[in-house]
Amino acid sequence: MSSDQSKTIQAIELFCPGTIANISCGFDVLGCCLDSVGDRMWIRKTSEPGLRISKITGADLPLDPAMNVAGAAIEALLAALDAAPVFGFELEIEKNIKPGSGIGSSAASAAGAVFGVNKLLGEPFTATELVQFAAEGERLACGSPIADNVTPALLGGFTLVQSEEPLRVYRLPVISGLWATVIHPQIEIKTSESRAILPQKIALKDAIRQWANVGTLVHALHLNDHELFGLSLKDHIVEPHRSKLIPLFDEVRDAALDLGALGCGISGSGPSIFTFSKSMEIAEKVKSKFEEIYSETSIPFQVYTSRINEEGIKILNQES
Ligand code: HSE
Numbered sequence: 001m002s003s004d005q006s007k008t009i010q011a012i013e014l015f016c017p018g019t020i021a022n023i024s025c026g027f028d029v030l031g032c033c034l035d036s037v038g039d040r041m042w043i044r045k046t047s048e049p050g051l052r053i054s055k056i057t058g059a060d061l062p063l064d065p066a067m068n069v070a071g072a073a074i075e076a077l078l079a080a081l082d083a084a085p086v087f088g089f090e091l092e093i094e095k096n097i098k099p100g101s102g103i104g105s106s107a108a109s110a111a112g113a114v115f116g117v118n119k120l121l122g123e124p125f126t127a128t129e130l131v132q133f134a135a136e137g138e139r140l141a142c143g144s145p146i147a148d149n150v151t152p153a154l155l156g157g158f159t160l161v162q163s164e165e166p167l168r169v170y171r172l173p174v175i176s177g178l179w180a181t182v183i184h185p186q187i188e189i190k191t192s193e194s195r196a197i198l199p200q201k202i203a204l205k206d207a208i209r210q211w212a213n214v215g216t217l218v219h220a221l222h223l224n225d226h227e228l229f230g231l232s233l234k235d236h237i238v239e240p241h242r243s244k245l246i247p248l249f250d251e252v253r254d255a256a257l258d259l260g261a262l263g264c265g266i267s268g269s270g271p272s273i274f275t276f277s278k279s280m281e282i283a284e285k286v287k288s289k290f291e292e293i294y295s296e297t298s299i300p301f302q303v304y305t306s307r308i309n310e311e312g313i314k315i316l317n318q319e320s
Contacts, residue, residue: 008122011044013317016112017309018097019104020180020274021148024235024265025213029161031104031152034180035309039108040094040316041070043116049088051075058095059105069106069137070113076136077114081124089117100191101184102268107149110137115154115313130154132167142191149268156312158221173221174308175229179283181261183252183290184272186300189245194269197241206236226262226278233263233276246271248293255289280305 018037023030039058046052051074053063065071070091078084091113097105111134118125125133131154135145144164151159151169158172213232220229243249243266252273253264260282261275273290277283283305294301 008120009318009320010120011042011319012116012119012315014041014043014112014116015039015314015316016041016108016115017104017153017312017314018182018304019107019149019152019268020182021102021104021107021146021152021268022235022238022266023158023217024233024239024263025210025217026148026160027235027238028146028148030158030214030217031148031161032158032174032180033152033156033309033312034103034182034304034306036306037097037103037182037304039096039105039112041109041112041116042092043113043120044090044319045120046088046090049084049086051078051089051091053091053093055092056095057093059099061093061095061099067140068109069141070109072140073110073114073134073137074117076133077117077125077130080129080133081121085121089120091116098184098186100188101186102189102266102270102272103182103184104149104153104268106138106141107134107153110134110141111150111153112313113137119315119318127154128167128169131169135164135167142195152312154312157308157310160218172218173224174310175221175224175226177278178226178308179277179280180274180306180308181256181277181283181286181290181303182267182272182274182306183294183301183303185247185294185297186302187247187271189269189271191269194242194245197245198238199241202237209234209236229276230262233265235265239266242266242270246273247297247299249273251293252290255293256286259285259289261286
């Protein structure tokens with residue numbers, strides 16, 4: 001670790017992307033980064049040391065850094081520095097990813113916070129070290145340092161978490177021309193609740209099918225093979241339990257596959273549902289169909305189409 005605080009920027013504005021965790025077969029290990037849904041974050045240096053979260057719009061979240069995922073992630077980063085900085089940080093967040101949506105809302109805040117603070121410190125830490133700090137934000141949000149959303153938010157593209165402790169994460173190749181369509185039905189499903197309903201033991205035959213699909217998915221990404229990728233987008237372990245919590249899940253999935261989507265599953269711990277398509281045209285048709293299906297319910301919803309974001313967090317502005 002090395003840093004030169006004298007050469008760094010004073011303030012930064014970031015796009016903090018939404019992410020799809022699990023990607024059907026890869027519960028807690030696979031993830032990918034979205035491009036058109038995300039938060040905005042502003043971080044500036046202050047003369048007074050310490051961290052202050054001055055404003056959060058778009059969601060009712062705590063400003064107390066000790067209670068906020070961005071605050072917890074930054075504290076983890078600062079604790080790993082050789083010496084505390086002589087300045088402090090002020091943070092402002094515009095939440096566009098609703099908490100509890102299953103599109104990595106807490107991860108976007110935690111990842112953006114450590115990415116930005118690292119820049120303002122002169123980049124003492126590597127991207128993988130930042131994943132470790134951001135995962136501490138996830139620990140505050142859901143009780144364990146799950147890294148399947150913070151890794152794609154920080155590394156971009158598709159990612160694999162081989163191990164959480166010690167942390168080993170990998171960036172995977174991205175299939176060309178891939179589009180995601182994500183519907184967020186606005187019902188509340190807490191990650192802790194959707195984890196609590198999962199079985200602690202699974203049948204060996206289901207485990208075999210699942211790890212065959214994880215291996216196939218990674219292979220398909222390396223081969224740039226859309227059909228093989230679609231074939232692997234199946235979840236024999238988690239989805240059968242969680243899909244019962246999501247109204248119209250089966251209808252939405254069947255409609256997406258009928259329209260030519262490569263696959264469809266639950267985004268993270270839900271309630272959002274994602275599909276992947278090999279063109280924007282199919283992704284847009286899927287979006288329209290999702291809107292049609294959910295318009296017949298009284299459940300408010302949002303639908304996004306997005307390219308896969310290969311960059312991760314983006315710098316929108318910075319001041320020297
Ligand atoms: N992988 C987690 C779950 C959610 O499905 O419970 C995102 O970290």
